[in-house]
Amino acid sequence: MEYQLRLKILEIVSFTLAILILSSPSFANETDLLEIKPLLPNARQVGQGPFTYLGFKVYEAKYFVNDDQGKTGFAIRLDYMRKISSSDLLRATTRQFERLGAPEKDVAIWEQELGKIYPDIDIGHHITAVYRPNDSTIFFHNGKSIGKIANESFSKYFFSIWLDPKTNRPELRLQLLGDLCSPNMISTICLK
Numbered sequence: 592m593e594y595q596l597r598l599k600i601l602e603i604v605s606f607t608l609a610i611l612i613l614s615s616p617s618f619a620n621e622t623d624l625l626e627i628k629p630l631l632p633n634a635r636q637v638g639q640g641p642f643t644y645l646g647f648k649v650y651e652a653k654y655f656v657n658d659d660q661g662k663t664g665f666a667i668r669l670d671y672m673r674k675i676s677s678s679d680l681l682r683a684t685t686r687q688f689e690r691l692g693a694p695e696k697d698v699a700i701w702e703q704e705l706g707k708i709y710p711d712i713d714i715g716h717h718i719t720a721v722y723r724p725n726d727s728t729i730f731f732h733n734g735k736s737i738g739k740i741a742n743e744s745f746s747k748y749f750f751s752i753w754l755d756p757k758t759n760r761p762e763l764r765l766q767l768l769g770d771l772c773s774p775n776m777i778s779t780i781c782l783k
Contacts, residue, residue: 640766661774
């Protein structure tokens with residue numbers, strides 16, 4: 592009888608630990624934070640979720656904040672499961688800018704700037720974009736700095752692709768934000 596009781600307690604403890612581990616918003620490992628921590632020293636991962644297209648998983652997105660409101664910076668990391676050419680990546684980004692209502696003249700400028708930054712992506716690569724308020728959005732490819740764009744309007748539209756209530760991937764947005772709201776630079780209304 593005592594053996595069965597111990598076995599039942601062990602099952603309950605194991606199940607509880609599994610739930611805590613799997614439901615924890617801190618998915619980040621040290622590698623995920625290597626390029627982020629020097630720019631956002633208090634960064635922590637809030638959430639993550641997959642981006643799928645036509646049933647295929649393209650990347651896993653992860654959202655990091657330096658503070659809960661994103662006032663002192665935040666980052667998005669995309670871990671790719673598919674090969675994507677830099678030109679396809681650029682085309683997809685500019686379509687999102689247009690869909691979100693970015694001014695045409697700005698989109699043309701940003702397309703040129705991103706064209707100099709975006710690399711070809713292979714399976715297992717990652718791109719991280721770090722927003723530093725009143726400074727710039729800094730891009731990393733597999734841990735190496737690949738460029739930055741110092742324009743607040745660019746940063747707003749770029750991160751809106753994932754975090755704006757008007758995103759075309761609302762389920763991914765909710766997974767990324769967890770219990771938080773979009774940063775105020777993206778939306779001043781907290782929509783869940």
